[in-house]
Amino acid sequence: MKPFVNVHFLGASGTVTGSKFLIETSEKNILIDCGLFQGLKVLRELNWNNLPIKVNEIDLVLLTHGHLDHVGYLPRLLKQGFKGKIIGTAPTLAIGEIILKDSAKIQEEEAKKANADKYTKHHPALAFYTIKDAENTIKLFQAEEIDTWIQLSKNIAYRFQYNGHIIGATFIELDIFEKRFVFSGDIGREQDYLLETPKKPDKADVLFIESTYGNKLHPDEAIETLLSDLIKDTINKKGQLIIPSFAVERLQTLMYILWKLYQKNKIPNIPIFIDSPMGNNVLDVFNRFPKWHKLSDTEYRAMCNHVTIVQSYKETWDTIDDKRSKIIIAGSGMVTGGRVLTYLKQLIDEPSTTVLLVGYQAEGTRGRQLHDGAHEIKLFGKYYPVKATIKRIDSLSAHADQQELLNWMSAIKNTPEKVFLVHGEPTALDAFRVKIKTVYDWTATIPKLGDVEKIIQ
Template sequence: MKKLEVHFLGGSGTVTGSKFYLHTEEVKILVDCGLFQGLKELRRQNWERLPVDVSEIDYVLLTHGHLDHCGYLPLLVRHGFRGKILGTAPTLEIARIILEDSAKIQEEEAEKANKEAYSKHDPALPLYTEEDVAFALNFFEQIEEGEKLSLSEHCDARFFYNGHIIGSTYIEIDLHGKRLVFSGDVGRQEDELLNPPKQPDWADYLFVESTYGDRQHPDEDVAHILTGLIRETLSHRGTLIIPSFAVERLQSLMYQLWKLYKKNRIPNIPIFVDSPMGNNVLEVFKDFPNWHKLTPEEYRNMCNHITLVSSYAETWETIDDTRPKIVIAGSGMVTGGRVLTYIKQLGDMDTTTILLVGFQAEETRGRKLLEGATELKIYGKYVPIKAKLYHLESLSAHADQGELLTWMGSIKNIPEKVFLVHGEQEAMEVYKKKIEERFNWNCHIPKMHEVVEILL
């Protein structure tokens, strides 16, 4: 009888930092390698070494390229990993863009903190550098969606399209006759840009995300809400700031706004996209047309309708532009990036509107805004917030409770165990009850750093 140890090194009891380590005598695999975001006690763990020998890891399998699934890779390599980092071609391209951007922001913020002396650390240091990222990229190796990969004599893996963002997949690992399925982040059944997620038909052990395990997305008329907010912005001669995740959400917003203009539902209000990373992701949409719904003509027309901001000087020009305007800027949880400059300069005006369009993790500035914060700490100083706040949950790239149940409902067998991951505790508790009621499956909510032993 062979033995498998599963180490829950992240994405356990929390939405961020996904890392699931599979340890056998034959092969050692890390599924995802993400950074923690949000709560300070979680973010501190980004600075700590993993409690396993990373030099032994043979493969990292990436479900997709978001920071909370790939952002720890430069540190993994710095600490001795020399195996292969496998993912679909668009996932690896997205991961490269996100890691390079992450390192750049960290280096810039460390430099700013040292210059303005607002950090408790002396000196303030970046978590990793652009040089660290460049070295980590040497271990990237692309795979084809649906292709069977032999990882060892008794271990195969396959990656299947699951929506969420461009390149995103769930992963099946067949190990000594047992199938482990890692959902990654499951996309929506109906999405403006992406096709519905494919579904697994068999799982002996299922590791499923539960970000929205406790709720359904509201049935919102997104076009109607956007139209109303834009008319209000025009009437007040203000600014509509939309903090956005640079991958898929930003492109989806661009597409929605372009469609509204094309249908004469909104006037030709200036729209600025200020996200160097988001601009780079647009190139990924151009390079991988088979991974999304946009035609080349739609892509071209959408890009031509919107002003892409590249330099920081242009950010200030956009802020100083007195016309009513829409600004879409990273990051989606208001944790960093160019959106901080806009909120710092314009957030204390009652003519400003801030529209949040995705999940906001605990202790992020986005969550604080949702909870009614009247000030935000930005670059070491507290900024008063007088802007009106709106939240569009239906624009989330994550499947809700009903869509997650539909996704796993295609599994023909009864899994030996279902592990609920990538969710806040309350959401997972609700989702656990729902799965047990619907399928009568054995569910477990693993704790951070828990080790589960499976006999194969």
């Protein structure tokens, strides 16, 4: 058969979420990431559509990392006929397992609650996938090492390379018919509290690069001072500081910073409650894979001992009923689900409450609404007035900013034949396209959802 390579853009194309890229070749069909669309309803509804490809002909899935918008569609892939291996680094698969099980549990619970409280247009409301579906998916997981070329067929090999961002995250290099395809995944920060600096690719004939912050530089914020001031203000107001947090990396980073602030006598010994079952499981992943992060065993244990881990939903209510000033870190980071919704339902209308947003807030999420100054927020089918103070820290992002993205590309010695900008909102994508042309004189394109690009024909 004559060699060919087609790329199908099945997600994270013209938007940030839903990462899925099918590399269709004359030897193997490889899906890079398999994530859920999040945010705007028009995007979330896409999750219910079957993929416009022959899923049963996909040979394997390669995962850049374990976030929901990169792994969350996997159980649906199985329902559409996928039977191959799902391959990532060991920590990525550990995170993926936690996220899939947690996502399935939340979906089952939300469908049950929607049916019981009758705030659904669907009769009955159904879980997008179940815990059993997630468990069937996890059976296909296979771990591989970083920095090692793995031969898939006569003319195709791949390698995972360390990428910061979250524990286990990588970029993927694929050599296909003597062309180097590079999928950036999500690129981490050059300076990170917990993770090392991302590696850089040295060659790319076809480059797929994330553009989440393609139009922005992260502010040079004095994070520790900002947090210290917010905590002191919370104590003065006799209020609560609620931090909606991503369970993977952000929660552990916040724990580390707060522990360090207390050690340095920058903040008093204010109670800190961690209410994220998934975040607790991710802490265990840090414990299991010490070579993937900077924390020593002593630091890890001291950090964990400094906080109170909420173990049950009953303890969530005990925490709400505890009238002391305190810090509550709870999932989810974009306020799309999880335990933080219960806290906000009870406390968002209190002027003494402060809500601190510490990460990217996608369009259509409650986090974005709060970020943009919404006067009310819908929780569990009802609207609640926002009387709490809303604050944000932008520089804790796990994503590289525009300059860091450009730096990550700087070691590529050749001029890529194709540069595809993915995983970004339209304004970020277009600004980054112009910047790449200015800095490197490379012509980048912005694929649309559903596009098919013929690379070799």
